[in-house]
Amino acid sequence: MNELFPIYVKLDQIQTLLVGAGAVGLEKLEAMIKNSPKAKIKVVAEHSIPAFDDFIKKHSHIEFIKRTFKSKDIYGIDLIILASNNDFLNQQIRRLASEQHILLNVADTPALCDFYLGSVVQKGNLKIGISTNGKSPTIAKRLKELLNEVLPEELDDTLELMQELRNSLKGDFQHKVKVLNEHTKELLSHSGYDRAD
Ligand SMILES: C[C@@]1(CC(=O)O)c2cc3[nH]c(cc4nc(cc5[nH]c(cc(n2)[C@H]1CCC(=O)O)[C@@](C)(CC(=O)O)[C@@H]5CCC(=O)O)C(CC(=O)O)=C4CCC(=O)O)c(CCC(=O)O)c3CC(=O)O
Numbered sequence: 573m574n575e576l577f578p579i580y581v582k583l584d585q586i587q588t589l590l591v592g593a594g595a596v597g598l599e600k601l602e603a604m605i606k607n608s609p610k611a612k613i614k615v616v617a618e619h620s621i622p623a624f625d626d627f628i629k630k631h632s633h634i635e636f637i638k639r640t641f642k643s644k645d646i647y648g649i650d651l652i653i654l655a656s657n658n659d660f661l662n663q664q665i666r667r668l669a670s671e672q673h674i675l676l677n678v679a680d681t682p683a684l685c686d687f688y689l690g691s692v693v694q695k696g697n698l699k700i701g702i703s704t705n706g707k708s709p710t711i712a713k714r715l716k717e718l719l720n721e722v723l724p725e726e727l728d729d730t731l732e733l734m735q736e737l738r739n740s741l742k743g744d745f746q747h748k749v750k751v752l753n754e755h756t757k758e759l760l761s762h763s764g765y766d767r768a769d
């Protein structure tokens with residue numbers, strides 16, 4: 573059974589802690605900043621790979637504390653992403669996060685996660701998160717590549733136009749839904765975009 577509930581988080585409005593600055597930590601940091609350039613992120617790690625240091629140099633608003641993790645690092649934290657190679661540390665942070673009601677992702681360790689990261693397809697304002705319920709991240713990655721290829725770039729123009737239409741509509745909620753449904757009935761069919769070419 574698939575019981576995951578997807579949400580889209582405003583990382584610039586909350587405080588995230590990333591623990592670990594190896595290849596996996598860098599991957600998670602890049603994913604966060606790519607989606608949310610103004611994300612508020614604090615990183616704690618004993619060691620870092622050179623590529624991680626390079627990334628930090630280019631993003632000066634990210635706080636990087638190079639030392640062993642301390643319990644106090646979770647004060648003021650809303651979300652934790654853990655990319656360490658240390659099982660003992662993972663268990664310790666899992667306990668702290670549960671006590672403090674902070675949501676936690678432990679890279680590649682589903683049993684310790686409150687939430688999973690997904691593959692992300694982005695066309696301007698459109699963002700599609702893909703999860704396979706932890707069954708195959710590789711399939712999630714491949715589906716992302718496929719959708720990136722097949723979704724037309726014009727989709728973002730359409731979203732902008734739809735927002736204008738939506739803002740211009742007067743009347744009650746039911747009326748708006750009816751008009752918006754009417755306007756979009758054929759839009760996303762293949763022929764809809766073909767005709768625009
Ligand atoms: C449960 C989850 C928890 C989490 O980490 O959040 C998890 C778990 C595990 N991943 C493992 C391995 C790999 N993960 C990737 C890639 C990604 N993994 C991601 C998410 C998730 N991975 C969550 C479920 C997502 C879902 O529901 O589908 C993506 C989507 C997002 C991201 O991580 O940012 C990102 C693709 C991003 C992109 O490019 O679009 C690759 C491929 C690659 O890197 O090219 C491999 C190697 C190949 C393979 O094994 O498939 C292993 C085995 C580790 C081992 O064997 O030691 C486990 C543990 C287990 O399955 O038990």
Ligand SMILES: NC(=O)C1=CN([C@@H]2O[C@H](COP(=O)(O)OP(=O)(O)OC[C@H]3O[C@@H](n4cnc5c(N)ncnc54)[C@H](O)[C@@H]3O)[C@@H](O)[C@H]2O)C=CC1
Pocket residue numbers: 591592593594595596597616617618619620639640641655656657658661679680
């Ligand atoms: N590199 C890869 O492609 C893959 C890695 N993994 C797993 O992901 C995890 C991380 O992998 P890498 O980034 O390659 O590891 P890494 O060894 O390069 O990085 C681990 C990071 O954790 C930090 N760390 C460990 N203990 C700490 C402590 N007590 N306080 C503060 N920081 C601490 C280290 O300083 C380092 O920055 C590992 O568990 C690994 O087994 C799983 C699949 C693939």
